[in-house]
Amino acid sequence: MAAKRFRLPGFGLTMGYTLCYLSAVVLIPMAALVLRVLEQVSWWDFWRLATAERALAAYKLSFGAAAVAALINALFGTLLAWVLVRYRFPGKRLMDALVDFPFALPTAVAGLTLANLFAAEGWLGRFLVPLGIQGAYTPLGVVIALTFVGMPFVVRTLQPVLESMERDVEEAAATLGAGRFRTFCCILAPTLLPTVLMGFAQAFARAVGEYGSVIFIAGNKPFESEIAPLLVVMRLEEYDYAGAMTLAVVLLVFSFVLLISIHLLSRWASHFQPAA
């Protein structure tokens, strides 16, 4: 095997290029940020800046809204994937194609049009605002924007798994007298759960870092509807580099943790999937 492994040419060249490009674009800039913080911000300042009241409010909103949005996406994403894989209905292909729309639409456009829809005179706000549901310029707006942005993740991770699932297990459950609902709860849900969780984590990761769509719809009031990435930008615009970098490092550490959890989740989920 060892002899066969390296028979293809170009390992050194392509590996070298990959590492250089990766370093130039990702690793060195990231290291620069972390180094700068270590150099210029003392531990005490770091702690003070990272846990300032305004920062805490921003994390709370960012993580809270991202979690709610990812949860909505987990529920509706599972439903969408189920409907798209299992049922036949007119317009199915169109619906399938539309699911990717949030990936294709620039986030600024998404934020702009959602803010307009949910504003008092917008198509949806017209009906919702009199009911007391303020979608635009409130924390709820953040959830709406993040739901839009994260929508494709759960659907697209779940779809291939549902497609490749053998249906004889369900048949067996049915022959043994389980109702459809019971089959879903006891057989399907536990099998699909790891994959749904992975989609949830991906949608969550994307939502925590999201900036473009949110700033259009959130209203951006400090302590109330200001997300963490926006606070980084605000600090930068005030030339408060220490503040901006500290928050950025906090977000960066969180991204690492999430990326590792997604990696572990995907390994766990692959136990539940038939071999590709």
Add this chain to the structure above:
Amino acid sequence: MKTKSDTDLIRRAQARRLHRGIEEPRWVQWLLIGVAGGFVGVFLVLPLINVFVQALGRGVRAYWKAVIEPDTLAAVKLTLQVAAITVPLNTVFGLVAAWVIAKFEFRGKALLNTLIDLPFAVSPVVGGLMFVILFGTHGYLGPWLQQHHIQIIFALPGIVLATVFVTFPFVAREVVAVMQASGTEQEQAALTLGASGWQTFWRVTLPNVKWGLLYGVVLCNARAMGEFGAVSVVSGHIAGRTDTLPLRVDKLYHDYNTTGAFAVASLLAVLALVTLLLKTLLEWHQERQFQRAQQVVTEPGLEPSRPQPTGVPV
């Protein structure tokens, strides 16, 4: 009477079969389809239609006037420039990285894979900030760059760098998946028959992965043209010079020029629709190829694989 009870019996038998079988009753199916359709309608279709309705709200003439404004045209030009530099850079990287990851076994491969996915997980704002720290006036290389009159931040190079960072994994992710699925047998055959490494790559590997590659390029391009957060941090927002289309939308919106903002947004929405169309066509093409390959039993190495459906960390 008799016929009615007959049909009743039949219906009840059917219901029991449904109940015992592996299908939900029709009404449950339609209910679920309805809820899913409603969700897609409210969250995807309405926002899309709204963009065009708002853009054309004050008539075609006002729309056209907003589009041909000099600052908007400059933004179109800059956006196209940024994509024209970013996409080829990340495409070449995607192909090279895929070759390493798909064709060789080495230690640290999982780590390399994760590192390539890293920009997906990092907030674009943080990505932009990294380049400010590196190249800005207060950054590591800032003083040196200033001495030599090289401007990176608040200029085209900075915008390109930030965009390259954000769109970094798109092509690589897709091509790695396709290249891994196609194995190494064909390349080894080509090499045994005397082809050079280059020839093997151009004549064997590239044709095998071209659809996955195209798919990645389409997604990469959409994100490159639409990126907001990272670009916003490094651009400096100089009207007519460093405003890309998404930044232009933001500026018009903050100037309370809603029609103008939506007019520019509609250009980006058209881009999104074209992206979606290309993506769907590519997927159908893949699917057909996949089915054909499954019908005609071919050598295992020749089976084309479907691309991973999303550009997300897996």
